[in-house]
Amino acid sequence: MRPPRDAVAWAGLVVIVGSAVLAVLAPALAPTDPVRNDLLARLTPPAWMDGGSWTHPLGTDTLGRDVVSRLLYGARVSLVVGFSAVVLAGALGVVLGLVAGYYGGRLDDALMRLGDVQLAFPALVLAVAVLAVVGSGLGNVVLVLGVTGWVTYARIARGETLSLRHREFVEGARALGARDAGILWRHVLPNVLPSITVIATFSVARTIIAEASLSFLGLGIPPPAPSWGAMLDEGRNYLTTGWWLALFPGLAILVVVLGINVVGDWLRDTLDPRVERGM
């Protein structure tokens, strides 16, 4: 894997690493407690505007909470949700796909049918309905986004497994008495990983946006915990009077997701040009 030659890809890497660092260091970096109300300081504009001050560099929200602090802590939520949900979906999908491709037959049929049914669901309806049952919360959102995202990984893993199933080294390993799980782990999985990594990278970007959409519909992380999606949702009622509430979380999402997409582009170019371009 060559390091990126493209300045844009480097920028993407910097963004991703940077936001992770900021998220981890949030308690140390945040000017104030992101959850503490201060009704008197409600809706102060960013520091460079009339009425702003440098104690709240990017202003405060509707309950007087500091925007910078909420952005930093919100980064934790977005990144945790993004990565965890994708890891969950990826693990689930790869396992199911490997199994489906290796054993074939009725199991394969059933899993692929299940996948088709799931893909035919309008995405948000499924999330909305499930979250209404289990209640909203960080864990549940990760669970829902993770469990509903397995299909693409399963398909790719299955495809790869199908083509490898009858290759010589696999047949050889079986003849030598190696167990199925061992074969899958040692021989099939490494071939699957490059495509999966590319898909996963783009998935993280999409999941961060999906979490924002769920919060926009009122189903994301409950208050008063900060999350970029929830901040956007709060801010949309104050577009003209408190534009900084919707702008900065939106920009944060844009920058982070952009960085991830750019890195994903580079990963795809290096790891697996066969994967559908432009995904």
Add this chain to the structure above:
Amino acid sequence: MTALHRPVLWLALAILGLPLAAGAAPPTSVDGVPIDPEAELVVALTDDTTNLDPRIGMGSIRSNYIRQIFESLVDVDRQGRPVPGLALSWKPVNDLTWEFVLRRGVTFHDGEPFNADTVLFNLDRMFRKNLDKWGIKDVAAGTAFDKVYPFVTRWEKVDDYTVRVHTSEPSATLWDFLGREPLVPRAWTIKHGVEALNDKPVGTGPWKLVAWKRKDHMAFERNDGYWGGPTLAKRLRLQVIPEAAARIAALRAGQVHLVEAVPPLDAEVLGKTSTIRVASSVQKLACRIYLNGRTKDAYESGGKDGAFADPRVRMALNLAVNREAIIAKIFHGLALANASPVATVAYGYAAQPPYPYDPARAKALLAEAGVSAAQPLTLQLLLPAKHYGQAFDETVGAVVEMLKAVGVQVTVQTLDFGTLLQTLTKGTLPPNGGFAACRTSNNLDADDFVRDWATTTLVNWTPYPPELLALYQSTRRQVDAKKRLAALAELQQRVRDWAPVVSLYQEKKAYAHSARVLQFVPTQELNMDFRGVALRR
């Protein structure tokens, strides 16, 4: 004016004069300002109604649509006082009988006359009697009168314009709960069936329904034969725009003339715009945090009493809330603090000393009630987010922090309104549970508010102790107005001290309209009244 214009002016006056000479035509000017009598008034609302049949439900959204078409016996003036509507007068003829004298010369939009038979038919529908005699179906009603007012026994007509209603016990508020129900036509409903009421109904109201595009808009036309005189605008359009920002954008762009439910901060900003006027009125909506004070056999408790049964604890929570800061900062003055359980604009309201903001006293009261570091007070608060508007959600957020500041360990669980209702119906609120909700009223009388804690309903989690229950029931039976008001005042004072809920605020609703809209006065009711509203030329 040049010589050229003069003849045109005379000609115009002559043409205008013709319809004026023809009869009761709508006026063309108001206080000397010329208006457009052919105008279409476009109003932006937050949501569409799901039904037009008043029996099915009369919430704040539905009332706006239903009361343009239908009317009730008792009408309301701009100050919230009861005035004659379809009934000219109402009075108790003895302890167990009320008499309504009806207005004459009123017809429904299709020409059917309104008279005592109409009222009897509607009473039958409200109390679900004689339905098979009329050949109409029952509907799943929002308020089942036969269950809520079982003491109303029978009704009859004395003549074509007089109706008497008999009760088995004295009822002080019968004029209110019967008089505010919108009335549907008798012959039309029997002929077309009750489902047709939700489609294209006819009523006696100032506006006739012309078109209904679901979730988009409802269009009305002036009822020329309206008993109160024709409306000043010819057409009315209630346009659905759920997003507040979109409503205000539409107003600024001139696409609508009037918007309801303007968020407080936007109201302040719009008030500074020269082409826009902001009006507000106190509403009956009271927002509270309800606490679990039921005994263990009254709900799915797992054997535990509600943690908030002690009035000292509830009073402490009330003292912990800084209402002034909330009203100033979140509502920009568009709300008020009211320690009485009855809304300030209801008939029978008696002002109570407000709950002071006193966190020190709150902590002392909690300690007195046995709360300590070893035995902390926890509250699982259910919040129906986005159901009552942004300001409500923000208020609850602020109040949660205030409660934490006096040592209550609060966890917030956001859920959608339907799930909350379900929890309440099933009785599965946890012992240390509470929920934030608002309560409004379709009626004029204070009784609608104080009965909340008298019977087992979804919102009653702190039932009246026996002495308060007795006091409440006496107010229901006291037909003498003065004595009743005194009893109600005493009840409100005692309920204030008993503190069944944490009162948050009472709503003041803000409306914004273009400067072209004249004579718009917001009401204290759930609906807007467009009878006297005109559009300047």
Add this chain to the structure above:
Amino acid sequence: MRAFLLRRLVHAVFVVWGVVTVVFFLVRLTGDPAALLVDATATREEVERARQALGLDRPLLVQYAEFLRAAPLGDFGVSLRERRPAMGMVLEHFWPATAQLALAALVLAVVLPIPLGVIAATHRNGALDHASRLGSLFLQSMPSFWLGLMLILLFAVALGGLLPAFGSGTLSHLILPALTLAAAPLAQNVRLIRAGMLEVLQEDYVRTARAKGLAERGVVYRHALRNAAGPFLTVSGLSLGFMLSGTIVIETVFSWPGMGRLIVQAVPGRDFPVIQAAVFLFAILFVAVNLVVDVLQGLLDPRARVFGDGA
């Protein structure tokens, strides 16, 4: 080909049945709509009465059997909120509102990328190419509703009502919501066209054709576009599915009176018949579009072996 179609149709029916069944049980798990339909001050008995009136107190499997019996005939029951036939309501909201929106967005997302992608490919690594790449990445990296809100802020407020902020009816009402909905798929397709074109432009036969002096334009369009068409079709099909579900959020932002807004209200309102009818319609459309895309792909590129061996 016929065997293929038959197999796919059976598969499609199965998928639709699966979706509808999952929704049926899932929404009933979300709880009881009866409480929502009565006064908040109602008693338990009144709520119970309302449940009975709606037929919700019957055993789950009985309700399901009833549903399976009626649904294929188009009867999805009566909306719990509006007391009107559910499928009728859904169709009313779908046509013309949502259909207009989705089709307009589809046209934008399918037609605009062609010239844009070609330009990007033929000016490879030039300023235009970089601009298109950045723009594309930007559009795919923002939440669609945020884009919608920013567009409203720009066109309807800041520019003084250049375009309407709400509602439907005229072409100018359609522009902002359609643009917002089409943004991400459009960006994606531009990249796809560009990538497909680039691949082909490197190919030997193109080089040969160029060497032979054949007109550049003909070379570029005929061979390259044909090559890009395959994945482009797949993505367009998926785009339509994505757009149909994207209408859920976009219609809320723009107050567009379509199916998306209907679902947004029906799910928390627990209006089971409407939710079922709407999801059914979505599923049918999605499956039909995929089927059409597969057939077109097979026709376009026999190498893709879409129809199976020996089609």
